[in-house]
Each structure stands twice: as structure tokens, then as C-alpha cells.
Amino acid sequence: MFTGIVAAVGKITKVTPAGSDGDAGVRVTVDAGALDLRDVALGDSIALNGACMTVVDKGAREFSVDISRESLNRTAGLDQVAEVNLEKALTLAERLGGHLVSGHVDGIGHVHRFAELGESWQLEIDAPQELGKYLAYKGSVVVNGVSLTVNRVDDIKADAGRPAVCRFAINLIPHTIAVTTLKHLHAGAKVNLEIDLIARYVERMLSLSSTAAA
Numbered sequence: 001m002f003t004g005i006v007a008a009v010g011k012i013t014k015v016t017p018a019g020s021d022g023d024a025g026v027r028v029t030v031d032a033g034a035l036d037l038r039d040v041a042l043g044d045s046i047a048l049n050g051a052c053m054t055v056v057d058k059g060a061r062e063f064s065v066d067i068s069r070e071s072l073n074r075t076a077g078l079d080q081v082a083e084v085n086l087e088k089a090l091t092l093a094e095r096l097g098g099h100l101v102s103g104h105v106d107g108i109g110h111v112h113r114f115a116e117l118g119e120s121w122q123l124e125i126d127a128p129q130e131l132g133k134y135l136a137y138k139g140s141v142v143v144n145g146v147s148l149t150v151n152r153v154d155d156i157k158a159d160a161g162r163p164a165v166c167r168f169a170i171n172l173i174p175h176t177i178a179v180t181t182l183k184h185l186h187a188g189a190k191v192n193l194e195i196d197l198i199a200r201y202v203e204r205m206l207s208l209s210s211t212a213a214a
Contacts, residue, residue, distance in 0.1 A: 001089065001090045001100060001101065001102060001103075002047050002052070002087050002089060002090055002101040002102070002103050002145075003087070003090055003094075003095075003096055003097050003098040003099070003100075003101060003147060004050075004087070004098035004099060004101045004140075004142050004145065004146055004147025004148075005087065005097045005098045005147060006085040006086065006087055006145060006146055006179060006180045007034075007035055007086055007087050007088060008032065008033045008034040008035035008086045009033050009034075009083050009084070009085060009086065009179070009180065009181055010030045010031055010032050010033040010035060010048075010083070010084055010086045011030065011031045011033065011081070011082065011083050011084065012028055012029070012030055012031075012048075012078070012080065012081050012082055012083075012084055013029050013030065013031050013062070013081060014028070014029040014081075015027075015028055015029075015079055015080065015081065016028075016029075018066065023069050024069060025066060025067050025068040025069045025070075025071070025072060026066075026067050026072065026079055027056070027064055027065070027066050027067075028048075028053075028064065028065050028066075028067055028078065028079075029057075029062055029063075029064045030048065030062060030063055030064070030065070030084065030086070031061065031062050032061055032062055032063060032086065033086070035086045035088070037058060037060070037061070037063060040055060040058060040063065040088065041055070041058075042055055042056065042057070042058060043055065044088070044089065045088075045089040045103065046063065046065070046086060046087070046088055046089070047085075047086065047087045047088075047089075047101075047103045047145050048065070048078060048084045048085070048086065048145070049075070049076075049077050049078065049084045049085050049144040049145050049181070049192050050085070050101075050103065050105060050142050050143070050144050050145035050146075050192040050193075050194055051071065051075050051078060051103060051104075051105050051145075051192060052089075052102070052103025052104065053065035053066075053067065054066070067079070074105055074108070075105050075108070075192050076108050076190035076191060076192055077144070077190065077191075077192070082181075083181045083184065084145075084181060085144055085145040085146060085180050085181050086145075087145060089103075097147075098140075098147030099140040099147050099196065099197075100197045100198070101142050101147065101194060101197070102194065102197055103194075104194060105192045105193065105194055106131060106134075106193055106194050106195050107127060107128045107130070107131050107193050108128075108190050108191070108192065108193065109125040109126060109127045109128070109143070109190070109191045109192075109193045110125065110126045110188060110189070110190060110191075111123065111124070111125055111126075111185050111186060111187055111188060111189040111190075111191060112124040112125060112126050112167055112187065113187060114185045114186055114187060114189075117171070119173075119174065120171045120172055120173050120174070121171070121172040121177060122169060122170070122171055122172075123143075123169065123170045123171075123172055123182070123185065124167060124168070124169045124170075125143065125167070125168055125169075125170070125191060125193075126156070126165040126166070126167050127165060127166045127167075127168060127193055128165065128166075129155075129163065129164045129165055129166060131166060131193065131195055132153070132155055132165075132166030133203065134195035134196060134199040134200065134203065135150055135153050135166055135168050135195065136150065136153065136199070137150060137151070137152065137153055138150065138151075139196055139199065140196045141168070141170075141193065141194070141195060141196065142192075142193065142194035142195075143170070143182070143191050143192070143193060144180070144181060144182065144191050144192050145180075145192070146176065146180050146182060148170045148172075148176075149170065150168050150169070150170060151168075151169050151170060151171055152168060152169040153166065153167075153168045153169075154166070154167045154168070155167075
């Protein structure tokens with residue numbers, strides 16, 4: 001489990017194919033930046049841009065993870081040299097500063113708009129339509145590993161060959177911009193999305209209730 005509070009910005013420095021097969025995954029080496037690795041052991045979990053990965057090799061200032069082709073197909077930004085948001089797995093001794101995050105990416109969103117707005121920045125993201133029912137005003141969502149609060153939700157109908165999407169807006173304060181990779185976003189950029197864990201369970205319970213009633 002994680003909180004969605006980014007502990008450090010690291011950088012993917014090396015991406016090595018695990019094989020010549022097109023279905024092979026990759027081994028990714030990450031410069032941990034300011035993330036303290038002294039208490040990290042092989043087999044521990046670290047979230048990279050919101051995706052939970054297992055440490056398979058570790059040095060003083062870097063670590064490596066193996067990412068399967070399935071994970072690569074369902075995430076964005078983990079197969080290239082770039083900065084990534086990092087968070088170690090939550091312990092029971094830590095504060096839950098964000099919200100409960102599993103580190104399992106539910107879908108890939110596309111940035112519709114990212115612009116400075118007064119003292120903050122407004123981020124608008126188009127999420128897959130199937131995730132729309134989990135997004136609510138003042139609810140929580142994880143974008144590239146960052147726990148954020150939804151400020152607006154609009155369901156956009158399909159038009160001119162474009163699929164229907166759920167467009168949601170977020171206001172980012174200067175601190176979030178300064179300590180995460182979200183500063184690098186731009187219109188068209190892909191982002192990893194994880195919906196609220198509690199919303200997922202509520203939806204499941206409601207669907208079972210509806211089935212039983214029928």
C-alpha cells in the first residue's frame with residue numbers, strides 16, 4: 001500500500017529488454033534521487049509513477065525493477081529514460097497524508113489541458129469512460145503516483161470518431177509542481193491513473209446488491 005505522497009523524484013537511467021521476443025518485458029534501472037534506500041531490501045515495493053514494482057537489484061543510490069510486457073501495456077512512461085515519481089511502500093508507523101493507494105494502475109489518461117491559473121496550475125485529464133463512475137467532485141484520484149483532489153468532472157460524449165471520455169480537472173499548488181514530475185506535463189501527454197480504492201469496493205457492493213434484487 002502507498003499514500004500517493006511522492007517521497008522523491010528519481011530518474012530512469014537505463015532500460016534493458018528482458019529478451020528479443022516482442023512480448024518480453026524490460027529491466028529498468030532508476031537513480032533514486034533523494035529517496036533513502038538504506039531500509040530498502042530486495043523484494044521490497046517501490047511505486048514508479050504510481051505503479052507498484054518489486055526491487056530486484058539495489059546499489060547505494062540506484063535500484064532496478066523488472067517490468068513485464070503486460071505492465072508496460074497498461075502503464076505510461078516506464079519504458080524510457082525520464083524522471084519518475086517515487087514512493088516506498090507504506091508502513092504502519094507512517095502518516096496517511098494522501099489516501100489509500102494500491103499502486104495498481106487502472107487506466108491511462110491523456111492530458112487535455114495544463115496551464116498556469118493564478119498562483120496554481122489547472123490540470124485537465126481525459127480518463128477512459130469506464131473509469132468515470134469512480135471519479136467524483138472532491139474525491140481522490142492518483143495521477144502518476146500523486147494523490148490529488150478532483151475539482152470538476154464532465155462526461156464528454158463521443159464525437160467525430162473520438163471515444164467518449166470522462167474529463168476531470170485538478171488544481172495543483174506550487175509545492176506539488178515543485179516536488180513531483182507533474183511540472184513536465186503537456187496537452188496530449190499520457191498519465192497513469194488509479195481510482196480511489198474505497199470507490200472501487202462501493203461499486204462492487206452496489207453491483208452485487210442490484211444483482212440480488214433482480
